[in-house]
Amino acid sequence: MKSFTFFLLAFFCQLSFSQVYKASEPLAHTYSIVARDSVTGHIGVAVQSHWFSVGSVVTYGKAGVGVVATQSFVNPSYGPKGLALMAQGLSPQQALDVLLANDGGEMFRQVAFLNTQGQVASHTGNSCIEAAGHKQGKNFSVQANMMLNNTVWDAMALAFETTKGDLSDRMIAALKAAQTEKGDIRGSQSAAILIVKGTATGNSWEDIVMDLRVEDHKNPVEELERLVQLQKAYDFMNQGDLAMEAGDTKKAEALYLNAQKLFPDNLEMKYWYAINLLNNKEFERAHPILKNIFKQDINWKTLTSRIVKNKLLIISEEELQKVMTL
Numbered sequence: 001m002k003s004f005t006f007f008l009l010a011f012f013c014q015l016s017f018s019q020v021y022k023a024s025e026p027l028a029h030t031y032s033i034v035a036r037d038s039v040t041g042h043i044g045v046a047v048q049s050h051w052f053s054v055g056s057v058v059t060y061g062k063a064g065v066g067v068v069a070t071q072s073f074v075n076p077s078y079g080p081k082g083l084a085l086m087a088q089g090l091s092p093q094q095a096l097d098v099l100l101a102n103d104g105g106e107m108f109r110q111v112a113f114l115n116t117q118g119q120v121a122s123h124t125g126n127s128c129i130e131a132a133g134h135k136q137g138k139n140f141s142v143q144a145n146m147m148l149n150n151t152v153w154d155a156m157a158l159a160f161e162t163t164k165g166d167l168s169d170r171m172i173a174a175l176k177a178a179q180t181e182k183g184d185i186r187g188s189q190s191a192a193i194l195i196v197k198g199t200a201t202g203n204s205w206e207d208i209v210m211d212l213r214v215e216d217h218k219n220p221v222e223e224l225e226r227l228v229q230l231q232k233a234y235d236f237m238n239q240g241d242l243a244m245e246a247g248d249t250k251k252a253e254a255l256y257l258n259a260q261k262l263f264p265d266n267l268e269m270k271y272w273y274a275i276n277l278l279n280n281k282e283f284e285r286a287h288p289i290l291k292n293i294f295k296q297d298i299n300w301k302t303l304t305s306r307i308v309k310n311k312l313l314i315i316s317e318e319e320l321q322k323v324m325t326l
Helices: 002-024 078-087 092-101 152-162 167-180 220-245 249-262 267-279 283-296 299-306 317-324
Strands: 030-036 043-049 059-062 066-073 109-115 120-124 133-137 140-144 190-196 208-214
Touching: 030 066, 030 109, 030 152, 030 167, 043 059, 043 066, 043 109, 043 167, 043 220, 059 078, 059 190, 066 078, 078 092, 078 109, 092 109, 092 120, 109 140, 120 133, 120 140, 133 152, 140 152, 152 167, 167 190, 167 220, 190 220, 208 220, 220 249, 220 267, 249 267, 267 283, 267 299, 283 299, 283 317, 299 317
Parallel strands: none
Antiparallel strands: 030 043, 030 140, 043 190, 059 066, 066 109, 109 120, 133 140, 190 208
């Protein structure tokens, strides 16, 4: 009888774990940060893991509400449900408590919530694989599990608190600090960063500040950092395009130049900067830039003749012919 009872207990324990595992889907053992920029009000979440496409299962955010990182034995519902609860007015801690209370696998979860006021709530279940832990600070929480060393979360917190720059710079610094402490015991594979506005605009396409993912890479954090810099360059390009559309060529010129500084090898950024120089009648400055571009890729010369028609380039026919003979 005792042996039969033991068998039943063992069976139900095994069944419980399998159910938890099935509900959790990916085993995204990882390190992450949720944080708020006190200057802009932007809120964000960044993550790295030895797991394919970690950003698709760990990071969640909604402008005007908050951000969520759900990891370890991942229960993806913590993302949308946590955001929904915070949108209803619950604090991060209240929202997290509700979900943990209704999760039979809470001991396997590692979760962090942050709202637009910078309030945070974190949970590291007692069955998360060591080394596992989290640390909260003003406007942020860092958390990690299955790390080689138990120094990871402290290093991440220090990096975020001491790094200068915008929110993306500081979150990337936290991820890099984790790598310096040897990070995930299994190594690296993917990384992601999601930043949304602290105040929703009402237009969802305007609310996302940054949404970048490195799905599979030997050095995902370094690659993510490169992509962050690229996005900043293209943000200047987009602003330059808007200025150009509005006819403010001087403003566009300055914005395109800022983009070039961040991505100096990109021909397109050099090209539009030169086009604005032409529009500003600064022909002597524009010609050598365009000559170099045309030498590398003749298609840019073909494009130049086409953008006169829609008035992106406003110069005389005589000056256009000079450009076309460069």
